[in-house]
Amino acid sequence: MKFGVVIFPGSNCDADAYYAIRDVLQQPVExxxxxxxxxxxxxxxILPGGFSYGDYLRCGAIAxxxxxxxxxxxxxxxxxxxxxxxxxxxxxxxxxxxxGALVRNEGLRFVCKHVYLRVENADTPFTNxxxxxxxxxxxxxxxxxxxxxxxxTLQELQANNQIVFRYCDRSGAITRESNPNGSxxxxxxxxxxxxxxxxxxPHPERACEAILGSEDGLKVFQSIVHSALAAAR
Amino acid sequence: MPxxxxxxxxxxxxxxxxxxxxxxALHALGYExxxxxxxxxxxxxxxxxxxxxxxxxxxxMCDRLLANPVTELYQIEVLG
Numbered sequence: 001m002k003f004g005v006v007i008f009p010g011s012n013c014d015a016d017a018y019y020a021i022r023d024v025l026q027q028p029v030e031x032x033x034x035x036x037x038x039x040x041x042x043x044x045x046i047l048p049g050g051f052s053y054g055d056y057l058r059c060g061a062i063a064x065x066x067x068x069x070x071x072x073x074x075x076x077x078x079x080x081x082x083x084x085x086x087x088x089x090x091x092x093x094x095x096x097x098x099x100g101a102l103v104r105n106e107g108l109r110f111v112c113k114h115v116y117l118r119v120e121n122a123d124t125p126f127t128n129x130x131x132x133x134x135x136x137x138x139x140x141x142x143x144x145x146x147x148x149x150x151x152x153t154l155q156e157l158q159a160n161n162q163i164v165f166r167y168c169d170r171s172g173a174i175t176r177e178s179n180p181n182g183s184x185x186x187x188x189x190x191x192x193x194x195x196x197x198x199x200x201x202p203h204p205e206r207a208c209e210a211i212l213g214s215e216d217g218l219k220v221f222q223s224i225v226h227s228a229l230a231a232a233r
Numbered sequence: 234m235p236x237x238x239x240x241x242x243x244x245x246x247x248x249x250x251x252x253x254x255x256x257x258a259l260h261a262l263g264y265e266x267x268x269x270x271x272x273x274x275x276x277x278x279x280x281x282x283x284x285x286x287x288x289x290x291x292x293x294m295c296d297r298l299l300a301n302p303v304t305e306l307y308q309i310e311v312l313g
Contacts, residue, residue, distance in 0.1 A: 058301055065298070094301065101303040103243075104250045148247060148304060182248070 001228040003029040004042030006072070006088075008063045013049035013085065013205060020205040021046075025221045034066040044081040044224050045072055047088025049141070049203060059102065059144050060090035069095055081125055081224060082197045086142055089189070089199030098192055098199050099157070100149030106182025110143040114213060115180055117188050117202060118168040121161045124191055125227035126198045129219045135172045136165075136216035138202040140180060140188075145201040147183040147190075157190060165189035165200055234279050235287050236312040241300045242273035277312075287311055 003021045007014045021029040053062035076082050076097050084092040092098045122132040157163050165188040169178040179186045189200030204217030243249050249271050256270035280287050291309050300307040
């Protein structure tokens with residue numbers, strides 16, 4: 001299956017994502033420029049982390065209207081797989097491909113560290129290689145990652161199992177202390193209702209090799225490949 | 234050419250982490266009577282074409298781009 005990594009002006013995790021797919025996962029991957037209005041026939045789009053358009057106005061607010069995002073929205077409407085990481089998650093929320101929004105961290109600090117995530121739903125194209133309730137160690141690096149939404153939206157997310165990852169402690173307990181940014185319900189990643197679009201603040205592409213401290217992020221990309229292969233069968 | 238000012242603020246139900254920190258700093262300076270500090274954004278612009286209602290155009294801009302309806306409120310002021 002072919003991956004596409006979108007590059008916006010200000011993206012800075014595009015090369016990491018490209019490397020994780022090409023060198024670690026060993027799958028075809030190409031870059032897609034933000035001005036492109038087609039997606040080069042890829043099977044999965046990665047919106048990488050960074051500071052698209054300098055985070056001007058709001059994180060992801062300008063990127064959302066770039067030509068490539070019109071193509072990504074259409075691709076998502078047709079059921080194509082889209083994963084947004086960090087700034088990519090912010091862009092997906094701004095584009096209304098995912099509900100809610102990401103605002104300034106509760107503690108105001110830019111937080112850059114490894115955190116633990118509990119897999120809340122292991123039956124998605126992004127987590128099918130994980131066990132339900134499995135605890136993953138994946139780094140975060142963001143200043144505006146506090147997930148917020150209204151009460152009805154939270155209820156819908158819970159009812160449909162759209163919460164994919166929650167911040168937890170090493171043992172998998174969801175605690176206030178393990179919430180690095182004040183996210184509502186410790187939410188670290190969510191999917192849309194169809195489960196073909198997923199956004200997460202942590203960086204799985206930075207946790208694909210033991211030498212980098214964790215290989216847990218690889219499971220996210222392996223899950224994507226597995227679901228694409230299963231769909232092709 | 235009307236000049237328009239848009240004031241974008243976080244919804245009151247949302248914690249304003251920046252506002253809270255500034256409030257703490259004001260308290261540290263001795264202004265202990267200060268409460269409910271909220272920080273927003275001001276966007277000013279000239280609108281050349283006034284065939285359509287200026288306010289209606291700006292409202293549209295706010296809904297589409299200038300504010301995020303999930304987290305923010307906006308006020309529009311036509312300065313003349």
